[in-house]
Amino acid sequence: MCTREEIAGLYEKYYEMIWRICLTQLGSPHDACDGTQETFIRFIQCGKRFRDEEHKKAWLIRTAVNYCRNVQKSSWNKKRADICGDEYISSLYPAADEDAETNREVIRTLMTLPDKYRSILYLHYYEGYSLKEISDILKVNPSTLRSRFAKAKEAMKEYLENDR
Amino acid sequence: MKKESKYFKAMDKLHVPYEDYKEMKSRILENYDRSNNKTSVFTARKRVAAAVIILCLIVIPSTAYAAIRFTGLSKLFNIEDTDSGLVSQLSKYAVCEKTSVQNSNYRLTLINNLYNKEQQIGIAVCSCLNYNENADFWFDVRGKNLSGSGERWVDLGENYSDGGRLIGIYYSLAAGAEVDINSTELYVIMEISGKEELRLKMPECNDFETVKLVSDKMPDTEIILSPVGIKCKLMSKEDIDKLYAHFDFEKVMYIVYNNGDTVRVADIKWSGANCGIGVPEGDFYEWGFIPENLFDVDNIKSIKINDSPFDAKFTAEFKR
Incomplete structure (x- = not known):
């Protein structure tokens, strides 16, 4: 069982990563906060022993992605409107920022992708995980993951061009 | 990872609003405090509740069954006196x-x-x-x-x-x-x-409440998927010991099947609310995200399917 300080430390270290995953998966700031909170609460409740820090991080990512999928599959979710519209995307990047418009375009394009592609892009291009590591974390068949990655990359080609 | 990509830059500038950061943190820590303080009371209550539910589950069907049998109503309901029990007698069959x-x-x-x-x-x-x-x-x-x-x-x-x-x-x-x-x-x-x-x-298929999977090659194999859990009626103690030797995960259920000549052992591992399927070497593959309320993982004991994918023949039994 972790101490209160350890939980607080873990939160400080990973909250932004989990929130970004939830935000890109769910497209709603409120849902992203719920997802982040729920992920850490599950961590507190799971009482699992972790091999190392990397294992702990992978567990948090997997749990966050699972949470998002369950939310997306829920009948409540399918009946409501998406609130992550232009207004919210604009608020993410202050207009004064040099790349604000480009950043918004990236998020808009990302949100047009099926949600199953978005976390793969984030984990690969931002967190720096290899496809093999992502397939282990998300527990997705490697060949399935490669297909999804190729499709996602194609759709985001313009924004990932420097990575090729 | 190239930090000059537009994608990286856009993500890098995504930050949690400070109010949200503070609120999430305090809720998480509150939850931590609550779960630490109330564990013993909660567990005791949960145990009592579980005992009452189990008692009801045993007593009510047994009483009803006994009442039906001993009052002669069994003829009306066409219940045979067999070991297979009430549930299977009341089941109807449909095959995909x-x-x-x-x-x-x-x-x-x-x-x-x-x-x-x-x-x-x-x-x-x-x-x-x-x-x-x-x-x-x-x-x-x-x-x-x-x-x-x-x-x-x-x-x-x-x-x-x-x-x-x-x-x-x-x-x-x-x-x-x-x-x-x-x-x-x-x-x-x-x-x-x-x-x-x-x-x-896909051919039309009835929706399932309870499905019994039966393998023609393993007549003693019976897997029941139901809205409240998965049950398996087949495994010998030796099989279970052998399988458990491979794993030390919590909340694990197993699938064993023949793939040609090789027996492969796969497990379905509960992680968060989801299920993964994979082989024991650690390669987990996605199986699907099954809502927690459909399969209660605590009821999952074990599953064994012994079949080749090419001539697998499962029949589905639907309880209505």
Whole structure:
């Protein structure tokens, strides 16, 4: 069982990563906060022993992605409107920022992708995980993951061009 | 990872608003404090509640069964005096026919389709001849919506594979907005490198409340999937010991099946609210995200399917 300080430390270290995953998966700031909170609460409740820090991080990512999928599959979710519209995307990047418009375009394009592609892009291009590591974390068949990655990359080609 | 990409820069500038950061942190720590302070009381209450529920579950059906039998009502309900029990006697049978489609290179076979009307989810179990895990195979369930003007295709599925040739496709009608099952034909689609190779129309199948899977090669195998859990009636103590030797995970259930001459052991591991399927070497593959309220993981003991994917013959028994 972790101490209160350890939980607080873990939160400080990973909250932004989990929130970004939830935000890109769910497209709603409120849902992203719920997802982040729920992920850490599950961590507190799971009482699992972790091999190392990397294992702990992978567990948090997997749990966050699972949470998002369950939310997306829920009948409540399918009946409501998406609130992550232009207004919210604009608020993410202050207009004064040099790349604000480009950043918004990236998020808009990302949100047009099926949600199953978005976390793969984030984990690969931002967190720096290899496809093999992502397939282990998300527990997705490697060949399935490669297909999804190729499709996602194609759709985001313009924004990932420097990575090729 | 190249930090000059537009994607990286856009992500890098995404920050949690400070108010949200503070609120989430305080709620998480509150939850931590609460769970630490109330553990003993909660556990005690939970134990009492569980004991009462178990008692009710045992007493009520037994009393009802005894009442029916000893008051002569058994003749009215046509209940035989057999070991198989009340539940199986009241079960009705429905079978999802195995269907196939093939071209010169591949054969796609739908072994079973389990669909739950209330949850609007299903699992299509398929096998594929010439499946090669190194190629970009993609299996999906899509719905052809026939209502309104013209046909409309919606993507409903999410596939997993066991890394061999047995494929399960979890699908959800909730995934395709405004899909009406009554006016939607369901298809299993197989794509290779983005090109559609085979399309197999799923036969109509009753929704399931309780499904019993029976293997013709393992007559003593009986797997029951129900809204409240999965039960298995087959394993000898030796089998279970052997399997448990491979794993030390919490909340694990097992599938054992023959793939040609090789017995492969796969496990379904509960992680968060989801299920993963994989082989014991640690390669976990996605099986589908089954809502927690559909399968109660605490009721899962073990599962054993002993069959070859190519001539697997499962029948589904539906309790009505």
